[in-house]
Every structure is written in C-alpha cells, then in structure tokens.
Amino acid sequence: xxxSKQTSAVAVAEGNVPSGPVDADGKSPFGExxxxxxxxxxxxxxxxxxxxxxxxxxxxLTPTTLRVxxxxxxxxxxxxxxxxxxxYAGELTLGQIFIYALGAYIGGYFATxxxxxxxxxxxxxxxxxxxxxxxxGLPGLRVSGLSFAMVSFFLILLIPDIASILPGITGxxxxxxxxxxxTVFGTQISGNAYIVILVVIAGMWLLIVRNLVTSEYGRGxxxxxxxxxxxxxxGISVYRQKLKAYVIGSIPxxxxxxxxxxxxxxxxxxxxxxATAVSIIAASVIGGNRSIYGAVIGAVLLQIGPLVTSSFQxxxxxxxxxxxxxxxxxxxxxxxxxxxxxxWRLMRRLGYADTIxxxxxPRPADDRVPASPPExxxxxxxxxxxxxxxxxxxxxxxxxxxxxxxxNALDDVSMSLTRGAVTALIGANGSGKTTLLNxxxxxxxPNAGEIIVDGTKLAGRSTSARYKLGIGxxxxxxxxxxxxxxxxxxxxxxxxxxxVGIARSVLRTPGxxxxxxxxxxxxxxxxxxxxxxxxxxxxxxxxxLGTRRLIEVARALIETPRMLxxxxxxxxxxxxxxxxxxxxxxxxxxxxxxxxxxxHNVEFVMxxxxxxxxxxxxxxxxxxxxxxVMRDPAVVASFTGRVR
Amino acid sequence: MTTIWAGLSVGGIYAIAALGYNLVFVAAGVFxxxxxxxxxxxxxxxxxxxxxxxxxxxxxxxxxxxxGFALGFVCERVAIAPVAGRGGHAVLxxxxxxxxxxxxxxxxxxGANPLSVPFxxxxxxxxxxxxxxxxxxxxxxxxxIVIATVIYLFNTRTLTGRAALASAExxxxxxxxxxxxxxxxxLSAAAGGALAGLCGVVxxxxxxxxxxxGDLLAIKAFLVLALGGFGSEVGAVIGGFLVxxxxxxxxxxxxxxxxxxxxxxxLLVVLLLRPSGVFVRHRxxxx
Numbered sequence: 001x002x003x004s005k006q007t008s009a010v011a012v013a014e015g016n017v018p019s020g021p022v023d024a025d026g027k028s029p030f031g032e033x034x035x036x037x038x039x040x041x042x043x044x045x046x047x048x049x050x051x052x053x054x055x056x057x058x059x060x061l062t063p064t065t066l067r068v069x070x071x072x073x074x075x076x077x078x079x080x081x082x083x084x085x086x087x088y089a090g091e092l093t094l095g096q097i098f099i100y101a102l103g104a105y106i107g108g109y110f111a112t113x114x115x116x117x118x119x120x121x122x123x124x125x126x127x128x129x130x131x132x133x134x135x136x137g138l139p140g141l142r143v144s145g146l147s148f149a150m151v152s153f154f155l156i157l158l159i160p161d162i163a164s165i166l167p168g169i170t171g172x173x174x175x176x177x178x179x180x181x182x183t184v185f186g187t188q189i190s191g192n193a194y195i196v197i198l199v200v201i202a203g204m205w206l207l208i209v210r211n212l213v214t215s216e217y218g219r220g221x222x223x224x225x226x227x228x229x230x231x232x233x234x235g236i237s238v239y240r241q242k243l244k245a246y247v248i249g250s251i252p253x254x255x256x257x258x259x260x261x262x263x264x265x266x267x268x269x270x271x272x273x274x275a276t277a278v279s280i281i282a283a284s285v286i287g288g289n290r291s292i293y294g295a296v297i298g299a300v301l302l303q304i305g306p307l308v309t310s311s312f313q314x315x316x317x318x319x320x321x322x323x324x325x326x327x328x329x330x331x332x333x334x335x336x337x338x339x340x341x342x343x344w345r346l347m348r349r350l351g352y353a354d355t356i357x358x359x360x361x362p363r364p365a366d367d368r369v370p371a372s373p374p375e376x377x378x379x380x381x382x383x384x385x386x387x388x389x390x391x392x393x394x395x396x397x398x399x400x401x402x403x404x405x406x407x408n409a410l411d412d413v414s415m416s417l418t419r420g421a422v423t424a425l426i427g428a429n430g431s432g433k434t435t436l437l438n439x440x441x442x443x444x445x446p447n448a449g450e451i452i453v454d455g456t457k458l459a460g461r462s463t464s465a466r467y468k469l470g471i472g473x474x475x476x477x478x479x480x481x482x483x484x485x486x487x488x489x490x491x492x493x494x495x496x497x498x499x500v501g502i503a504r505s506v507l508r509t510p511g512x513x514x515x516x517x518x519x520x521x522x523x524x525x526x527x528x529x530x531x532x533x534x535x536x537x538x539x540x541x542x543x544x545l546g547t548r549r550l551i552e553v554a555r556a557l558i559e560t561p562r563m564l565x566x567x568x569x570x571x572x573x574x575x576x577x578x579x580x581x582x583x584x585x586x587x588x589x590x591x592x593x594x595x596x597x598x599x600h601n602v603e604f605v606m607x608x609x610x611x612x613x614x615x616x617x618x619x620x621x622x623x624x625x626x627x628x629v630m631r632d633p634a635v636v637a638s639f640t641g642r643v644r
Numbered sequence: 645m646t647t648i649w650a651g652l653s654v655g656g657i658y659a660i661a662a663l664g665y666n667l668v669f670v671a672a673g674v675f676x677x678x679x680x681x682x683x684x685x686x687x688x689x690x691x692x693x694x695x696x697x698x699x700x701x702x703x704x705x706x707x708x709x710x711x712g713f714a715l716g717f718v719c720e721r722v723a724i725a726p727v728a729g730r731g732g733h734a735v736l737x738x739x740x741x742x743x744x745x746x747x748x749x750x751x752x753x754x755g756a757n758p759l760s761v762p763f764x765x766x767x768x769x770x771x772x773x774x775x776x777x778x779x780x781x782x783x784x785x786x787x788x789i790v791i792a793t794v795i796y797l798f799n800t801r802t803l804t805g806r807a808a809l810a811s812a813e814x815x816x817x818x819x820x821x822x823x824x825x826x827x828x829x830x831l832s833a834a835a836g837g838a839l840a841g842l843c844g845v846v847x848x849x850x851x852x853x854x855x856x857x858g859d860l861l862a863i864k865a866f867l868v869l870a871l872g873g874f875g876s877e878v879g880a881v882i883g884g885f886l887v888x889x890x891x892x893x894x895x896x897x898x899x900x901x902x903x904x905x906x907x908x909x910x911l912l913v914v915l916l917l918r919p920s921g922v923f924v925r926h927r928x929x930x931x
Contacts, residue, residue: 092733094740139915146675147915149736150866154908157863161901225731274859278744285737318752321745328737329726 035352036359043210046293050203057192068303070195070263073202075299077256079283080209080292081249087289088213089245090225091141091148095155096253097277099129103257108176108267109169116183118197121258129254133247141242144228156277163269175268182262198259205252208506210292212248215505216495216516219488221245222481230479233441234555235467235496244502275316282320285327288334297335361537362520394419394594395563400449402435402618409435411618413449417563417594422585424597424605424626427615428638433598434476436615437565440596441473442466453563468497470562470593474555474569478548482541486532487523489540489551493558494519519558526554529587531580545572553581564588564595570604582608606630614638647896648889649777649785653850655888656784660843661865662872662880663791664836670799670875671808671832672825673815674728677739678719680865681746681858682712682837686844688750690761691853708841715746716837720830728829743858751855758852761845780849787846788884791839792877808832812875867911 038044056069078100085093103125110121140151163170170176181190182197189197212218220241224231228238261267279302287298305319306312312319331338347353395417402410410432417423425433438444440451442463451458458466472493480489498519500512527533530550535543540551549569556564570578585608588595599605605612605626612629614622622632629635664679689708693699699707723742727734769776799805811818811825819825851857868887872879887907894903 086733090731092736135912139912142915143919145733146736146866147870147919149733150863150870151911151915154863154867154904154911157860157904158908161904164901165899165905274747274856281737281740314752315748317744317748319748321741321743321748323741324744325723325738325741328734328741329723 031350031352032355035347035355039356039359046206050199053199054196054203056199057195064307066195068300068307070198071303072296072300073198074256074260074263075280075283075303076202076296077205077252078280079287079299080205080295081252082280082284083287083289083291083295084209084213084249085242085246086284087291087294088218088221088225089242090221091144091242091246093152093246093249094149094281095136095152095277096249096280097272098152098155098159099132099250099253100257100260100280101159101272102128102132103254103259104261104267104271105163105170105176105257106254107258107261108171108179111179111182111261112176116180116188118182118184118189121182122201122255125254125258126251129250130247132254133250134243137243137246141239141246144238144242156274159272160269171268173269175266175270176261177266179261179265179267181265194262201255201259205255206292206296211506211508212502213292215508215512216491216500216519217502217505219484219492220495222484223492226481227479229443230475230481232443232463233467233473233475233479234492235464237462237464248502275320278317278320278324282323282327284334285324286331286334288331288336288338290333291336291340294334294336301335391419392416394454395596396450396452397436397440398450398452400436400439400446400451402432402439402444402446408618410439410446413615413618413620415613415620415623417596418611419454419592419594420588420590421610422589422595422597422608424599424609424612425615426599426602426605426612426629430617431615432618433615434567435618437473437567437596437598440563440565441471464496470560471565472556472559472561472563473565474549474552474567476567478545478552480540480543480548480551482539484540485537486527486540486543486547486551487520487536490527490554490558491519491523493526493555494522497559522558523554526558529557529580529584530554531577546574546577549573550577550581553584557584560591561593564593566595566597566599568598568600570599570601578604602630645774646776647892649772649781651889651892652885653777653781653784653888654891655885656786656788657847657850657884658861658864658868658887659788659881659884660784660791660847661840661861662868662884663788663795663877664840664843665865665869666875666877666880667795667839668832668836670812672720672724672829673812674724674735674829675739676719676724676833676836677736677862678723678742678746678858679739679836679840680861681743682715682840683844683847683861684853684855684858685715685746685750686712686841687761687848687851687853687857688754688759688844688855689841690845690848691754691759694761695759705842705845708845709838710841712837712839712841712844713834714837716840717830717834719837720833724833725826725829743862747855747858754853754855756855758854760852761848778849780846783846784850785885787843788881791843792881796877804828804831864907867907870911870914 053069056066061069078096081099082093082096085091106125106128107121110116110124115121136151136155137148140148160173164172181188182194183189184197213221220231220236223234224236224238224241231238231241260271283298283302284295285298286301287296288294306316327334333340344353347356393416397413397415397417400410400413401408413432413436415423425436427433435444439446440458442458442461442465453469453471456469458469458471461469481492498515500515504512524533524536527536530553532547532550532554535547540548543551549572553566553569556566570581573581582604585595585597589610597605597609609626612622612624612626613620614629614632614635616634616638621634621638622629624632661680661683664683665675668674668676668679686708689711690704693704693707694701719739719742723738724735727738769778772782799809807818807823808828810821811823811828815825847857864887868880868883871886872881872883890907890910891903894906898906
C-alpha cells in the first residue's frame with residue numbers, strides 16, 4: 001500500500017511544478033533552476049548577510065555605523081523575544097525592557113565582582129530571564145488579551161524603584177561604572193572581538209527562533225493565535241504554550257542586557273527609561289512582529305534615528321508614537337511583511353513565482369512512510385469491519401444537564417455509544433446537540449451528570465487533556481488556520497499525541513525529522529481516505545467549504561481517536577464529497593472508535609448510522625436504530641412541529 | 645488618618661481614570677489605552693486656561709472638557725474605528741501609539757517639569773476627623789462617587805445608556821436590534837475624553853500638570869479594573885480607593901519605592917486567584 005502511495009505522492013508533487021514556457025518573456029534559461037535552488041535554500045540570504053556583518057569591524061566602517069550594528073544586534077534580540085510572544089503566540093508584551101535591564105544589572109554586578117566569563121554571565125542572565133518570565137507570565141497569562149499587556153507594562157514602572165531599593169547591587173540612580181571586559185576561556189574580549197561575539201550571539205538566537213517557528217511546534221503558535229478553541233481541541237494547552245513563548249522570549253532580552261552592560265562599561269537607570277521601552281515596541285511594529293528577520297529591520301532602524309539626528313532626543317516619544325500608530329494602522333506585518341509581499345509581486349512579474357512555490361513544497365521523501373510504524377503510530381481505519389469488535393457502553397453519558405442562565409440546554413441526558421459503531425445525534429435547531437458535543441470535548445462543564453469513556457471519567461479534564469485521551473472532533477464552522485498547507489493543517493492532529501519538544505524542534509534532531517515524516521505520512525493516509533490528497537500542498541483556508549470540512553475530519557481521524565465527534569460534517573459537501581465521507585464512516589464501523597455524528601441530513605444519517613438518538617429541547621426523546629427512531633411518534637412530532 | 649485621607653484622594657484619581665476606561669469599555673467594547681492620557685492633557689489644559697490665558701475660572705473645566713471631547717473623538721476615528729475587529733491587539737497597539745504621541749507632544753510643548761495649577765478654593769489645609777488634607781483632596785474623594793452614580797444612572801435610565809449596556813453584552817445582537825454601535829463607539833470615546841479633561845482640572849491640584857502622568861494613570865487604572873472587574877462602576881470606585889490606600893500606607897511604613905512593587909505583587913496575586921476581578925459579580929462578555 002505504501003509503495004503505491006509513494007508513486008502517487010511523486011506524481012502530485014511533480015504535477016504541481018508548472019512546465020510553462022521558459023523563454024517566453026526573455027528569461028535566462030538558468031533562471032528557473034537558480035530560482036528553485038534558492039527557494040529551497042532561502043536560509044542562504046540571511047546566512048550571507050550574517051557572515052558579512054561578522055566581518056563588519058574590518059570593513060572600514062565609521063564608528064557610528066559600528067555602533068548601529070552593535071546596538072542593532074542587542075535590540076534585535078530584545079525585539080525578537082517580543083515578536084515570539086506577540087507576533088507568534090499572540091500576547092502583547094510591553095515590558096521586555098525590565099528583563100533587559102535585569103540582564104544588564106547582572107552583567108554589571110558580575111563584572112564588578114570578579115566574574116567576567118561570558119558563558120557564566122549569559123547562563124545567569126538567561127536563568128534570571130526565565131525566572132522573571134515565570135513570575136510575570138504564570139499569573140499574567142491566566143486571562144488572555146489585555147491583562148498580560150498591562151501587567152507587562154507595569155514592569156517598566158518598577159525599574160527605577162528596584163534600582164533605588166537595591167543600591168548595593170544596582171548603584172542606585174548613578175548606576176554601575178567601570179564594568180570590566182568579558183572573558184572567554186580567560187581571554188579578555190574587547191573592541192572588534194566583542195562586536196563579533198555580539199553579532200554571533202544575536203545570529204544564533206535568530207537561528208533558534210527560525211527553527212522554532214518553522215517547526216511543527218511553531219505551527220502550534222499559528223493555531224492558538226488563529227483559534228484558541230481549535231488549539232485546545234487539538235491537545236494544545238493555550239495557557240502553557242503562551243507561557244512557554246513568553247519565557248523563551250525573555251531569554252534573549254536578558255542576554256542582550258548582559259551584553260549591553262559591556263558595551264559602554266556603564267549601566268544606569270537612564271538606559272531603561274520609558275522611551276527605550278517604547279522604542280522596542282515601535283521596532284516590533286515597524287519591523288514586523290510575525291517575522292523572524294523583522295526584528296533585525298526594526299531594531300536597526302530604531303537605532304539609526306537617535307544616532308543620525310541630535311534633535312531626536314527631545315522628539316523621541318512623539319516619533320515612536322507616530323511609528324507605533326501609523327505602523328499598526330497602515331502595515332500588516334511591518335516592513336518584513338511589506339518586503340515579503342512585494343518580493344512575491346516581483347517574482348510573479350518575472351515569472352518565477354510558480355517555480356518558487358513548487359520548489360518550496362517538501363519533496364515526497366520528506367513524508368515517506370517509515371519502514372516500520374513506531375509504537376503509538378496510527379494504524380487507522382484500515383482494519384476490516386468486524387461486528388464482533390463492537391463494545392456496547394464504550395462511552396457512557398449519564399444524566400448530563402447544562403443550563404445557561406435560566407435556559408436548560410440539556411436536561412438529564414443519558415445515552416451510550418458503542419465502540420466500532422456510528423451513533424447519530426439528531427434534533428431540531430437549539431435542541432442541544434452542539435452543547436452536548438461541547439460538554440464531551442470539555443469546552444463546557446455540565447451542571448450535573450458524568451461522562452465515562454472506556455472506563456475513564458472525563459470530569460475535571462481540560463479540552464486539551466481530553467484530546468490526548470483520544471477525543472477528537474470537528475466543528476460546525478470548519479476551523480482552518482490561514483497560511484497553512486492542507487497537509488500541515490491535517491498533520492496538526494498528530495502533533496500533540498506524538499509531540500516533539502522545544503529543544504528537539506530547535507535542534508532539528510533526526511528524531512524530530514522522523515516525527516514530522518511520520519505525521520505527514522499519517523496525514524497523507526487520512527487525506528487519501530477522503531479523496532483530498534491531491535490538494536496536499538495548497539492553502540487550506542482557501543479551499544471550498546466542503547474540502548475544509550473534510551480537512552477537519554481527516555485531522556480528527558489522523559491519530560485514531562477513541563471517540564470521534566463530528567459536528568454536521570456533511571453540510572455543504574458536494575455529492576462526491578458526501579459519498580467519500582459516507583464510505584469513510586462505513587469503514588469506521590468495526591474500528592476501535594466510537595463515532596458520534598451530529599447531522600441534519602436525515603437521508604445521510606439513515607445511510608451511515610448504526611444507532612440514532614433524538615434530542616428535543618435538551619431531552620432525549622428516542623434512541624435505537626435509525627429506522628426505529630424515525631418511526632417513533634414523538635420524533636415525528638418533533639420534526640414536523642406537531643403539538644404532542 | 646492623614647495617610648488615609650492621602651490614600652483616598654490618590655485613590656480617587658485612580659478611580660476617575662478607571663471610570664473613564666470603563667465608560668468606553670462598556671459602550672464600545674475596547675480598551676482605549678490613551679484614555680488616561682486625556683486626563684494628563686486635561687491637567688495641561690487647566691494650566692493653559694488658568695495660568696496662561698487667565699480664563700475665568702468657571703470656564704476652565706469646560707475648556708478642558710471640550711479639548712478632551714475633541715481628542716476622544718479624533719482618537720476613536722483615527723486609531724480605533726479603522727482597526728475595529730482586527731485581531732492581534734490592534735486597538736491596544738494603535739491607542740498605545742496615540743498615548744505615546746500625546747505624551748511626547750505634551751512634554752515637547754510644556755517641558756518635562758511639573759507645572760503647578762492653582763485651585764479656586766482655598767489651599768488651606770484643614771483637619772477633618774483627625775486627619776489633615778487640602779480641600780482638593782476631599783473633592784477627589786467625592787468626585788469618583790458622583791461620576792460613578794451619573795454613569796450608572798445614565799446607563800440604566802436613558803435609551804443611549806441602555807443601548808451601551810446592551811452592546812456590551814452582545815455587540816452583534818445590539819446592532820441587529822438597531823443600536824448604532826458605530827455612533828456609540830465615537831460618542832463614548834468622546835464622552836470619555838470630556839470626562840477625563842474635566843477631571844484633569846481637579847487632578848492637577850494634586851499631581852500638577854506633568855506629561856508622564858498618563859502612563860502612570862494607565863497602569864493604576866488597569867490595576868483598579870483588574871481588582872474591581874471590567875465594566876463595574878462600583879468595582880472601579882472601591883478598587884480605586886483600595887489601591888490608593890495600599891499605596892499611601894506602604895509609602896508611609898516602608899518607602900515610596902516599595903509602593904508600586906507591593907501593588908504589582910498584589911496584582912499578580914489577584915490575577916492568580918480571581919482573574920475576573922474581586923468585586924465583580926457578572927463579567928462583561930468578551931465578544
């Protein structure tokens with residue numbers, strides 16, 4: 001089976017490569033291969049720039065330019081941490097300067113107390129950054145949105161207070177003078193060597209960010225930003241993920257502060273004033289907060305201003321205010337976003353856009369099916385239907401009630417789901433079907449009753465924990481993250497049950513690559529079951545409604561849930577799509593999962609469901625086989641609106 | 645007792661700022677960061693009116709309120725309306741931009757040093773219930789209660805006020821019922837600005853006119869709202885007085901440098917234990 005999948009995968013990838021006319025508008029015959037080569041290795045551009053900047057001290061630049069490079073490198077790290085928290089994880093952090101100041105004071109204190117080693121200092125400041133990140137993030141991120149922004153804004157206010165409370169460490173309002181040079185393995189580092197080390201540290205940090213945000217782990221950020229509900233239902237804890245982003249983003253800020261202490265051998269509270277705090281936010285907005293290299297653009301631009309004009313100082317707040325306001329109003333994604341869009345426009349005009357897009361599609365080898373499926377990997381759907389496998393009472397819903405205000409959405413609902421069977425939940429609008437699904441997947445807590453899946457009580461478990469227990473679902477309105485390929489949108493379903501941690505994602509270990517290949521292989525299997533495999537590398541959010549529904553079904557199926565909740569999967573599907581879905585559901589009979597299908601289309605229900613349960617105004621009015629249920633007078637009355 | 649009066653008058657300022665945020669938050673569903681900056685602008689307008697152009701003292705509050713109204717309106721049109729509905733903290737960022745801009749412009753025009761603004765009443769320190777305070781301090785204690793009552797009555801008794809409450813509950817449903825939410829948005833921002841300008845005149849007696857007042861007030865107002873709950877007038881008043889008292893007591897018994905640190909710790913504990921606010925009964929739905 002896997003061999004045939006392979007061939008078709010190759011065909012798909014090759015089919016997407018346009019074999020358009022090469023010389024039609026006078027392009028060089030070498031253009032296409034070069035464009036494809038560079039598109040596949042886009043990291044060559046920042047890498048080349050990095051190498052050039054490393055040699056900056058020997059390029060005969062003016063002291064002002066060198067200063068811009070040094071401060072630019074320092075603030076690149078700070079701004080990049082902001083971008084990780086804000087642009088990627090979606091929580092605006094305004095007080096990154098506090099952590100930066102902390103790192104600087106650690107640098108000053110260490111150096112004036114005989115500890116000059118670079119690695120010790122970086123490790124200590126990183127640890128301090130993590131600590132502050134936890135102290136502020138743990139309470140601050142409890143409530144999403146405004147709360148964290150304001151809590152972090154508060155930090156700006158605390159810098160002068162803490163500086164004056166601890167004069168022995170911070171030197172009070174005068175600061176710390178005469179900070180010794182750092183040492184690396186006992187060698188003093190100053191002048192050009194310091195610049196190179198600074199640039200290398202900033203460059204390494206950017207590499208870490210790049211590897212993180214382009215990994216499967218990083219795609220989790222896109223999910224929680226676009227839809228916290230989806231993230232939770234896929235086993236991603238929004239709170240924990242945001243906290244991790246903030247804590248990780250604190251590390252470069254603290255390290256940047258440490259390096260700053262050694263820039264002028266002087267640290268004082270005047271380095272950490274409101275204007276500086278604001279310049280970091282402005283840099284993030286202007287550079288582009290959802291971009292890896294936007295931090296460089298923003299940080300460097302904001303350093304050039306003060307150094308070029310001497311009157312900048314008195315107008316700094318006004319200028320930052322305008323930059324933040326106009327930047328947020330006019331641009332989406334700052335200069336980096338602008339550059340990306342105009343880059344694509346240019347490539348389209350030159351005729352290379354399709355080549356580049358095609359070249360960026362991972363080669364089929366990247367989602368090769370592993371020779372032997374590792375333990376825990378899905379064996380999905382493949383088993384032959386075997387009615388003897390059916391276990392009754394696999395899922396028990398007992399006496400579940402839920403009211404919103406005075407409105408009883410569910411009233412003492414009891415039903416059981418059979419493993420290896422499809423149970424349809426039907427009822428008029430407002431009868432409580434989706435409420436029951438939301439209780440099963442943990443978005444609502446019931447007022448009474450309990451739910452037991454395969455002997456495990458669900459009470460008190462979060463949505464993300466329930467996903468890991470094996471409860472997968474789809475949504476009435478398909479939740480598909482924009483700017484994500486269909487393949488990756490489906491593979492999201494595999495990640496949280498076979499996760500790759502931050503460290504392994506950043507280091508791109510062979511294990512993490514294998515996990516990615518595994519997830520993509522499962523995704524490809526699930527997609528082929530639903531007949532959407534040929535869409536694998538197109539943008540998921542741009543797909544028609546029917547395909548987006550099937551993407552959701554594939555995503556929920558990918559890791560063989562124990563209970564699969566489908567919320568009106570057939571509505572909006574074309575005849576062919578509905579047939580594919582029906583065939584899939586038929587194959588799920590006898591599998592290891594219990595399927596609960598919420599559906600309005602009675603014909604569809606009759607054809608695929610083994611059992612049916614009818615809700616009316618929050619109460620179960622009939623249960624049994626679809627045929628039995630449809631003959632029930634109470635059901636007929638409910639559906640035709642007759643008064644009983 | 646003197647410390648308590650001091651705490652209550654400072655708390656009154658925080659409560660006033662918080663009520664301004666609440667006003668806009670309820671009617672328009674946005675946190676207009678620049679709201680506190682309007683109080684700051686109000687203090688400068690009091691300075692301009694009373695000291696620079698020697699306006700009749702009765703007109704000074706009206707002048708400050710008019711400037712605040714205009715600022716609130718412009719802010720809503722320029723920074724809030726264009727990005728409404730955009731995610732990623734768009735409104736917070738644009739209004740933060742406005743706040744920074746106002747901060748920068750005011751410090752450019754008036755300098756960084758605080759400017760004193762004379763009060764109409766006497767500056768005579770009086771003793772009341774064993775504590776000493778200036779008449780303006782007592783005004784600051786009463787003013788938030790008056791404002792909260794007016795806002796409460798307005799929201800429950802008038803049609804526009806009820807529309808504001810309805811739209812806080814569910815903006816989309818309110819719009820379907822014929823509530824002009826766009827008008828409500830600019831009207832509330834402008835009213836918030838006018839309120840801030842008006843109060844700025846009173847606040848200036850205690851704080852003087854100084855450009856970084858707004859940033860400080862924004863933080864403290866948020867703290868008050870985190871305590872009292874967003875959308876609650878009573879919560880804002882009680883929260884404001886509480887924050888003022890904590891600040892005054894910690895300044896007295898420890899040192900002024902510790903007060904913000906203590907408040908920050910307090911905020912973290914509140915967020916950890918009662919993320920929806922201590923005094924809040926029902927939460928304004930975040931749509």
